Amino acid sequence: MRIIIDGDACPQQVKEICERAAHEYNVExxxxxxxxxxxxxxxxxxxxxxxxDSVDYKIVQIFQNEDILVTQDYGLASLVLGKASAVIHTAGFFINNNNIDTLLESRHIGQKIxxxxGRTKGPSKRTKEQDENFEKCLYKVLREKFGRVKLNKKKRTV
Structure with missing residues (x-):
């Protein structure tokens, strides 16, 4: 299991959460x-x-079964969904078989507008709640796979 980040337009906070989690769980x-x-x-x-889509093509090429993908790109998410442990949107929710069709449809409608x-609503300012939700999603997947980890004395117990 690896965490793979679609780095184009990935918020800095998300990258930092992923780095911390990868370190704590010793995940690539x-x-x-x-x-x-x-x-x-x-x-x-x-x-x-x-x-x-050069980044998307590279991610599809290197993606392996049970990897975790972090992205805002619904098209990319749909391509790896079948073999991913999880696909997590940077806003802090899972992209899965239950919502991918709706997400792709909303993307399509926005493109048509x-x-x-026409104009569509652009990205809103990132919130602390999105960071917290993203962290909860990522750690949920890691705990399900590896269980809880005990950290150094300087860090909290997950």
């Missing part, structure tokens, strides 16, 4: 970005050429 973490993004991490950062010259 891979952040995939294109050359237009500069990311520094103690974990693996894969840099791909800039291009439409924009293509016709």
């Amino acid at each position: 973490l891979i952040i995939v970005v294109d050359i237009a993004h500069y990311i520094v991490s103690d974990f693996t950062v894969m840099v791909v050429e800039q291009g439409r 924009r293509k016709a010259g």
Whole structure:
């Protein structure tokens, strides 16, 4: 099991939560970005050429059974959903078989509105609640797989 982050447009707080969890559970973490993004991490950062969906193609290529995907991209999520332990949206909810069709449909409707010259609501300011919800989702998956971990004295017990 690995945590794979779609690094394009991934909030810094989400990256930090993933890094902390990967460290605590000794899980491999891979952040995939294109050359237009500069990311520094103690974990693996894969840099791909800039291009439409180049990060998505790389993630699909390297994704293995039971990996966890962190993304905002519903199309990418739908491609790995069948073999993922979990797909977690950066806003703090699971993308799964129960909601993927609705999410893809809402994306499609938004694209049609924009293509016709209309405006759709852009991204809202990130909230503390989203960070907390994301952390709960990620740790839920890790606990289900590995159980609870005891951390160093300086850190809390999960």
